[in-house]
Amino acid sequence: MKEDTLIEVQGLQKVYSGKRSLFTPSKKVTAVKDVSFSIRKGETFGLIGESGSGKTTVGRMILRLIEPTNGSIIYNGQSLRDLSNKEMTSLRKEIQIVFQDSGSAFNPRKTIGAQIAHPLKKFGENQDPQFIHQQVLKMLEVVGLRADFFHRYPHELSGGQRQRAGIARALILKPKFLVLDEPVAALDVSVKAQIINLLIDLQKEFQLTYLFIAHNLDLVAYFCNRVAVLSKGEVIETSSTIDLFNNPKHEMTKKLLSSILTLEGDLGEVYKKRSVI
Ligand SMILES: Nc1ncnc2c1ncn2[C@@H]1O[C@H](COP(=O)(O)OP(=O)(O)OP(=O)(O)O)[C@@H](O)[C@H]1O
Ligand SMILES: [Mg+2]
Structure with a gap:
């Protein structure tokens, strides 16, 4: 593990049993097949993919809100899956999450x-x-x-x-590390820009590292240093934001990039001004 790496996930996998009640037969769902990436201290790393590609499952496995089926999560040199509950409790202070749906998060x-x-x-x-x-x-x-x-x-x-x-x-x-699970997906365009700007300010003020989860790339150029594209539970492309925008390799990435062209209003203005490309 490189010295500037805060978190590294390797071969992460999650198979849900799919059993919803005692009386229905279980149906296994492989939500995450094989996910590996590492996040450097102080950066914003984007995890992008269509709905159902496994993003929330990855985020929650990092926090150990969901137990992985396979794979490792190394945080600051420590293997999270090997920690006792007591050790994990003290680490919980460092790793926090902002949930996808603020309505049900409270x-x-x-x-x-x-x-x-x-x-x-x-x-x-x-x-x-x-x-x-x-x-x-x-x-x-x-x-x-x-x-x-x-x-x-x-x-x-x-x-x-x-x-x-x-x-x-x-x-x-x-905390030192925040999982941001689609923190602005449900918000109006101008409010989105305000919250993203707040997150950028807080990152500077508190020296935070972010995993930013989103289902399209519209905010990524503005917000993320590097990006992994997730499709059907697998990482299909990882690169710096600049490379991803200038030279997308996968059809899925190109499809996600096309959503940016629909940007309008305040966010579009913010995006044009602050974009890293
Ligand atoms: N508790 C569960 N039991 C069974 N299957 C589940 C469970 N939670 C999620 N899944 C399935 O796992 C897959 C990945 O779900 P996940 O919520 O991680 O996707 P996502 O990329 O976050 O999607 P979205 O963009 O809609 O939030 C989906 O097919 C989903 O139906
Ligand atoms: Mg999700």
């Missing part, structure tokens, strides 16, 4: 403040309620939400505000 019956505080209550060293309260308020400010959002319920937030709250919850333990 408990509808608890306030936003309580839910941002939750990781601190579970894993934090300082359990003083005053301290936790202050940390949550600070984090709300960091993601651009007013202090009064603390007492609001998830349904009282817009999609963009909920995604900001999701980012606050992911950052409260001061």
Whole structure:
């Protein structure tokens, strides 16, 4: 493992048993066949593929929210699959996720403040309620939400505000690595640009490394340093963003690239200004 590598996944595979109830016969689904890539410290690595290609499954295996069927995940020189639950608990602070669907990522019956505080209550060293309260308020400010959002319920937030709250919850333990599972897919174009800009600012401020999952390439040129293209559970192409855009090798990549041509509005402007190509 190179010194500047933060995370390396090798031959990752996931076969779901597909058993949904006691009475239906199980049907195996190979969601991830063979996925390998490595992410350098401080970079944004894109994992791109069509719906159902296995992106979320890969992201969740890295966090060990889903147990891999095969393969290895090396984080900072440590094999995550070999860690005991206790060792994994202390690493959980470093690796966090922003979920694909901000609507279901929050408990509808608890306030936003309580839910941002939750990781601190579970894993934090300082359990003083005053301290936790202050940390949550600070984090709300960091993601651009007013202090009064603390007492609001998830349904009282817009999609963009909920995604900001999701980012606050992911950052409260001061992680080093964030899995961003389609963090802006469900948002309007102008809100997308705001959230991506926030993520870029936070990356600088907190020296974060990102795995950015998306189903098309429209934000990738603007946001990612390198990209892996996933198709039917396999990586078909990995390259720097510049090479991917200038010289796509696979038909699937070309198809994903064509979605960029439909960019409009604010994001298109942002994209033109900040694009790395
Ligand atoms: N718990 C599960 N049991 C059985 N099959 C599953 C399960 N979760 C996902 N799958 C299947 O695994 C495949 C990959 O799913 P995954 O959610 O990883 O895809 P994705 O690339 O994130 O898609 P999307 O872009 O729609 O979010 C799909 O065929 C899906 O139906
Ligand atoms: Mg997904």
